[in-house]
Amino acid sequence: MTISMFLDPVRPWRVLIAGAGAIGCTLAARLAAAGHTVDLLARGRTLQTLREQGLVLDDLDGRWHSPVRAIAHVDERQNEHGNEPAPDLVLLCSKSQDLPALAEQVQPCLGPGTLIVPLVNGVPFWFFHGAGGRFDGQTVQAVDPQGRLAQALPLDQVLGAVVFVTAESTGAGRVRSRTPHLLMLGEPAGGLSPRLQALCEMFAQAGIEARPQERLRDTLWTKLIANLTSNPLSVVTRATLQAIYSDPVLLETVRAVMHETMLVASAYGARLSIDPIEFLQLGAGMGAVRTSMLQDFERDRPLELAAIGDAVVELAERYALPMPATRTLLSQTRWHAARRAERRLAEPATA
Ligand SMILES: NC(=O)C1=CN([C@@H]2O[C@H](COP(=O)(O)OP(=O)(O)OC[C@H]3O[C@@H](n4cnc5c(N)ncnc54)[C@H](OP(=O)(O)O)[C@@H]3O)[C@@H](O)[C@H]2O)C=CC1
Ligand SMILES: CC(C)(CO)C(=O)C(=O)O
CATH class of the missing domain: 3.40.50.720 (NAD(P)-binding Rossmann-like Domain)
Structure with missing residues (x-):
């Protein structure tokens, strides 16, 4: 006991x-x-x-x-x-x-x-x-x-x-x-x-x-979709949630990542209660919020890309689901993080 x-x-x-x-x-x-x-x-x-x-x-x-x-x-x-x-x-x-x-x-x-x-x-x-x-x-x-x-x-x-x-x-x-x-x-x-x-x-x-x-993984997938569609993209673009979920150019990437992730979620049996259109409207309604990943990026802290991004790609691979848009976005995010780290190293040390 x-x-x-x-x-x-x-x-x-x-x-x-x-x-x-x-x-x-x-x-x-x-x-x-x-x-x-x-x-x-x-x-x-x-x-x-x-x-x-x-x-x-x-x-x-x-x-x-x-x-x-x-x-x-x-x-x-x-x-x-x-x-x-x-x-x-x-x-x-x-x-x-x-x-x-x-x-x-x-x-x-x-x-x-x-x-x-x-x-x-x-x-x-x-x-x-x-x-x-x-x-x-x-x-x-x-x-x-x-x-x-x-x-x-x-x-x-x-x-x-x-x-x-x-x-x-x-x-x-x-x-x-x-x-x-x-x-x-x-x-x-x-x-x-x-x-x-x-x-x-x-x-x-x-x-x-x-x-x-009762089925926490359903909620988990909804949050993952929010994180994966906004956190890496916010690093690439420095945009707020409002811009990410309402700018027509950025919405192309958001939609592609959202659809790829929803497919993985359904492969794992998730019962998603989100309506994709309502989801985007809710995101835009969050206003000028800077994601936690953008805040980490600006503070030169490591990004949570493994748990939010790589892990989803790993789950997708188990079902041979391609995630081309998500993979591209993750690579670009890493590129920006690496360039920022290089620039920091090149800066003269302050006393
Ligand atoms: N903040 C938010 O609004 C939200 C956060 N989340 C998630 O919640 C989680 C926690 O986020 P958050 O609180 O914002 O993160 P923070 O970075 O603010 O806090 C993490 C803390 O853990 C400490 N820490 C890490 N490793 C050790 C260790 N080995 N020993 C002692 N302390 C340690 C860090 O210390 P140090 O500063 O010294 O590194 C830091 O104080 C993350 O996964 C985040 O994505 C989810 C939703 C919203
Ligand atoms: C606000 C939100 C939902 C954006 O993905 C978030 O969880 C984060 O910033 O990490």
């Missing part, structure tokens, strides 16, 4: 949040404010600022100064007697390429009842876990090339998430979120389990709407 069988949404949970960026800090602030015990695994200047000044979130409900404990290693969770129960919940909140290292960092403190939720864009590493069908249990190479994630995390304790929270860091330990907090959560094997319901309720009590999904 595992601890999670007793998870009670109203008692305080022991939560470990790994990754103190925009999403990790937003969730940490709201969960701590709701009375949960929150440890936030951070590094560098963020860790130092969190220790010295604490965490501040500005969201639609106001300003939150929340009592989180910033830690550099999970063994700092131990008290003076050298013991600390395993967390009830671990949220992994990094860019997808950083997930293996983060998973290995949290692995030593996991207990048999710890729920683990990666909050990461793109095809998840657990995609084939509990999926049934001919690929059941296989690995998505693009997101877990050395099998480090599957090794570090007990898959039966992993719940999937599709992130609709939007947030941006405004400085170390400072975060701003201007939309209602929304997560879609689901069991990799599908269905509505008691632990999934308890987790959704626990988030809801902290002001984070969490919708339990």
Whole structure:
């Protein structure tokens, strides 16, 4: 019997949040404010600022100064007697390429009842876990090339998430979120389990709407279509969502990538509820939003192309589906990222 069988949404949970960026800090602030015990695994200047000044979130409900404990290693969770129960919940909140290292960092403190939720864009590493069908249990190479994630995390304790929270860091330990907090959560094997319901309720009590999904992969494909049609193209063009989804020239690429991705989704049995025309209208209605990938590009940070792009191409290859427009777009995005890196290297160093 595992601890999670007793998870009670109203008692305080022991939560470990790994990754103190925009999403990790937003969730940490709201969960701590709701009375949960929150440890936030951070590094560098963020860790130092969190220790010295604490965490501040500005969201639609106001300003939150929340009592989180910033830690550099999970063994700092131990008290003076050298013991600390395993967390009830671990949220992994990094860019997808950083997930293996983060998973290995949290692995030593996991207990048999710890729920683990990666909050990461793109095809998840657990995609084939509990999926049934001919690929059941296989690995998505693009997101877990050395099998480090599957090794570090007990898959039966992993719940999937599709992130609709939007947030941006405004400085170390400072975060701003201007939309209602929304997560879609689901069991990799599908269905509505008691632990999934308890987790959704626990988030809801902290002001984070969490919708339990019987078929999370359907929602995942919808988000992938949004990411794949807009994130790489935003790097190539520097355009906002409004421009990407309304400019007639850019719409040609958007439509081509959307149709290719929808075909892959249907090959995997996804039941998509999106109407393509409505989808484009919704995208255009998002306004002057710069995608997370464009923001990473402008900050000279690595791009999440493996999880958002390469992984979908890999899934397509399993069914011999060509993705010519998507492949071209991904190559062009990489070309722009490489040119930018070269220009940065050529710039004279500032004192
Ligand atoms: N922000 C948003 O609005 C949305 C984000 N998402 C997705 O959610 C995920 C998280 O995004 P977001 O929070 O914005 O990303 P950020 O880049 O803001 O945050 C990631 C954090 O993880 C930290 N980190 C990475 N590796 C380690 C490590 N080994 N040890 C300690 N800390 C580590 C980073 O530290 P450092 O800064 O030192 O690198 C950074 O603070 C991504 O997949 C993103 O695409 C999805 C929807 C919306
Ligand atoms: C806003 C959106 C949906 C654009 O694809 C996104 O998730 C991102 O910027 O990463």
